Amino acid sequence: MVSLSKSVLSSIYVSLLASSVNALIPIEIVGKRFIKPAPKEGDEGEVFFIKGVDYMPGGASGYSSNSKSDVLSDADACMRDAYLLQKLGANTIRIYSINPDVNHDECMSIFNSAGIYVILDVNSSDSGEYLDRENPSSTYNGQYLENVFKRIEAFKNFPNLLGFFAGNEVINDQGNSVKNAPPYVRAVQRDMKQYIAKHADRAIPVGYSAAEIDDLRAATYEYFQCNIDGDEKDESKSDFYGVNSYSWCSGSSDWGSSGYSKVNSTFQDSSIPVFFSEYGCNKITPRTFDEVSEGVYSGLIDTLSGGLIYEFSEEANHYGLVDLGTDGSATLQDDFDNLQSQYNKTDIPDISESDVEDPTLSTCNSTKIQSLYKGFGNFTLPDQPDEVSDMIDNGLNSTNVGKLVEFDNSPSNYTITDADGNEITDASISINPTATINEQQTTAVPTEASTTKSASATANAASSSSSSHSSSKGAAAGNFEINAGGLMFMMGVGIAALL
Numbered sequence: 001m002v003s004l005s006k007s008v009l010s011s012i013y014v015s016l017l018a019s020s021v022n023a024l025i026p027i028e029i030v031g032k033r034f035i036k037p038a039p040k041e042g043d044e045g046e047v048f049f050i051k052g053v054d055y056m057p058g059g060a061s062g063y064s065s066n067s068k069s070d071v072l073s074d075a076d077a078c079m080r081d082a083y084l085l086q087k088l089g090a091n092t093i094r095i096y097s098i099n100p101d102v103n104h105d106e107c108m109s110i111f112n113s114a115g116i117y118v119i120l121d122v123n124s125s126d127s128g129e130y131l132d133r134e135n136p137s138s139t140y141n142g143q144y145l146e147n148v149f150k151r152i153e154a155f156k157n158f159p160n161l162l163g164f165f166a167g168n169e170v171i172n173d174q175g176n177s178v179k180n181a182p183p184y185v186r187a188v189q190r191d192m193k194q195y196i197a198k199h200a201d202r203a204i205p206v207g208y209s210a211a212e213i214d215d216l217r218a219a220t221y222e223y224f225q226c227n228i229d230g231d232e233k234d235e236s237k238s239d240f241y242g243v244n245s246y247s248w249c250s251g252s253s254d255w256g257s258s259g260y261s262k263v264n265s266t267f268q269d270s271s272i273p274v275f276f277s278e279y280g281c282n283k284i285t286p287r288t289f290d291e292v293s294e295g296v297y298s299g300l301i302d303t304l305s306g307g308l309i310y311e312f313s314e315e316a317n318h319y320g321l322v323d324l325g326t327d328g329s330a331t332l333q334d335d336f337d338n339l340q341s342q343y344n345k346t347d348i349p350d351i352s353e354s355d356v357e358d359p360t361l362s363t364c365n366s367t368k369i370q371s372l373y374k375g376f377g378n379f380t381l382p383d384q385p386d387e388v389s390d391m392i393d394n395g396l397n398s399t400n401v402g403k404l405v406e407f408d409n410s411p412s413n414y415t416i417t418d419a420d421g422n423e424i425t426d427a428s429i430s431i432n433p434t435a436t437i438n439e440q441q442t443t444a445v446p447t448e449a450s451t452t453k454s455a456s457a458t459a460n461a462a463s464s465s466s467s468s469h470s471s472s473k474g475a476a477a478g479n480f481e482i483n484a485g486g487l488m489f490m491m492g493v494g495i496a497a498l499l
């Protein structure tokens with residue numbers, strides 16, 4: 001803990017006033033819950049539920065490693081979509097593939113200001129950017145991990161980065177993928193967490209997103225959530241776990257027939273946060289999303305931490321809430337309105353951090369996992385290749401490290417049309433200062449009282465390498481480099497917690 005003098009604090013304060021950059025509070029993990037720490041030091045954090053949407057405009061072809069653009073490179077499109085996500089009532093998006101060499105600062109800053117957290121997958125289907133699920137040893141190498149680490153570099157400084165998915169549906173059948181892939185996914189989680197511990201200012205959570213294969217569901221979860229040999233520091237475990245589920249179809253399913261009761265019992269004793277990383281069956285359209293208010297945020301609320309509806313934009317597989325034209329125009333679909341009213345109906349409980357059960361240690365048990373699915377449970381992870389260890393030791397020296405920036409908070413220039421065909425004209429995002437760590441910056445002029453009090457505030461300058469399954473109490477850990485009016489400075493989170 002470093003005490004800052006009154007004059008230092010005042011000058012930081014003034015700089016903040018000049019800035020429009022409000023950093024969101026990074027989400028932490030305690031036991032099976034996500035926690036949003038309180039903006040003020042000493043106040044209690046709250047359990048955070050994901051109300052989200054999967055976000056990949058353009059689908060898989062929206063990404064190419066050769067392209068200079070990706071889904072987070074057009075600020076005007078991000079302004080359009082941040083507005084729409086706010087209107088919808090979402091607080092999180094999941095993005096599948098980004099180009100680590102592209103600048104994402106404006107888009108991430110827009111989503112940050114709109115109160116939208118991001119969960120990022122670190123792979124793509126391009127060569128050298130994925131783990132081969134059938135023959136993972138052929139792709140588990142320096143080239144792959146360099147691509148993964150570049151994504152960590154590009155996103156590690158964004159406070160609204162909720163976490164990384166180390167793998168998406170890598171185990172996707174009961175053949176070679178389940179036989180060969182599991183220890184490699186754990187190895188990638190290990191490597192990512194080692195890299196983050198050395199080169200990021202906070203313990204960014206890393207998890208896995210599982211395909212919907214009922215026979216494998218319990219075994220896969222057991223495999224990823226446990227600590228090998230009961231080692232508390234085991235870096236290869238998942239910090240959180242995503243389940244893809246399309247089993248509740250609008251208008252035709254209920255708690256029992258959807259299998260949600262089974263989901264509830266499978267995960268009810270979970271040691272880490274579990275949520276739907278994709279959901280929203282589209283067999284019957286328009287979707288009414290009954291599973292939102294009748295399942296995910298009611299029957300499953302004690303077990304899961306919410307979920308992400310698949311998906312924001314209309315693509316070939318017809319799951320879109322919004323139809324995006326080639327000219328960048330957005331037309332809301334009936335699904336958008338229906339999901340909006342579902343989100344509006346959900347009654348998310350307020351749970352204080354102190355009411356969350358303490359984390360439990362779950363020791364990996366191959367016998368138990370094999371009783372759930374025969375042949376699953378190989379905890380002999382591949383050795384880390386030397387070139388990967390070297391990158392972890394030295395860092396990538398990446399030239400593309402993202403950071404929050406100021407942006408022009410005027411409505412998107414793209415046309416937005418609602419589901420009734422009316423154009424929406426004032427599509428600007430609203431910024432909720434109470435959601436941010438530096439909430440005091442929105443106060444017009446600091447009063448004498450607050451200035452005096454700030455003299456006793458302390459800056460938590462310690463960088464956090466604590467594992468994310470333990471609770472780091474108080475203010476969010478880590479520093480955020482903010483470019484305010486051309487001034488670069490490091491802002492200790494504690495400074496934000498002016499009492």
Ligand SMILES: *[C@@H]1O[C@H](CO)[C@@H](O)[C@H](O)[C@H]1NC(C)=O
Binds near residue numbers: 075079408410411412
């Ligand atoms: C909309 O266009 C104007 C003029 O080209 C530009 O100044 C403004 O930044 C654009 N808005 C956004 C949100 O990009």
Ligand SMILES: *[C@@H]1O[C@H](CO)[C@@H](O)[C@H](O)[C@H]1NC(C)=O
Binds near residue numbers: 124125129166
């Ligand atoms: C990489 O992405 C592709 C396409 O999204 C997916 O099928 C594959 O399972 C992913 N691989 C990993 C390691 O996540």
Ligand SMILES: *[C@@H]1O[C@H](CO)[C@@H](O)[C@H](O)[C@H]1NC(C)=O
Binds near residue numbers: 265267268269299300
């Ligand atoms: C779902 O699981 C929770 C524990 O996480 C339990 O309290 C609740 O009773 C379960 N609901 C049903 C309907 O079984």
Ligand SMILES: *[C@@H]1O[C@H](CO)[C@@H](O)[C@H](O)[C@H]1NC(C)=O
Binds near residue numbers: 087340341344
């Ligand atoms: C949400 O519901 C409230 C009443 O419960 C209503 O006043 C409000 O307009 C609704 N908002 C949206 C965006 O549907």
Ligand SMILES: *[C@@H]1O[C@H](CO)[C@@H](O)[C@H](O)[C@H]1NC(C)=O
Binds near residue numbers: 367368371
């Ligand atoms: C592992 O799981 C099996 C089957 O559930 C159980 O019998 C055994 O006691 C467990 N081993 C340990 C060390 O907990």
Ligand SMILES: *[C@@H]1O[C@H](CO)[C@@H](O)[C@H](O)[C@H]1NC(C)=O
Binds near residue numbers: 184378381
């Ligand atoms: C377990 O995984 C390792 C790779 O980490 C592999 O070399 C070994 O053959 C696997 N063991 C079994 C029994 O499949």
Ligand SMILES: *[C@@H]1O[C@H](CO)[C@@H](O)[C@H](O)[C@H]1NC(C)=O
Binds near residue numbers: 394397
């Ligand atoms: C990192 O980059 C800097 C500036 O580009 C360079 O001076 C330095 O040698 C690089 N370090 C490594 C380990 O490549």
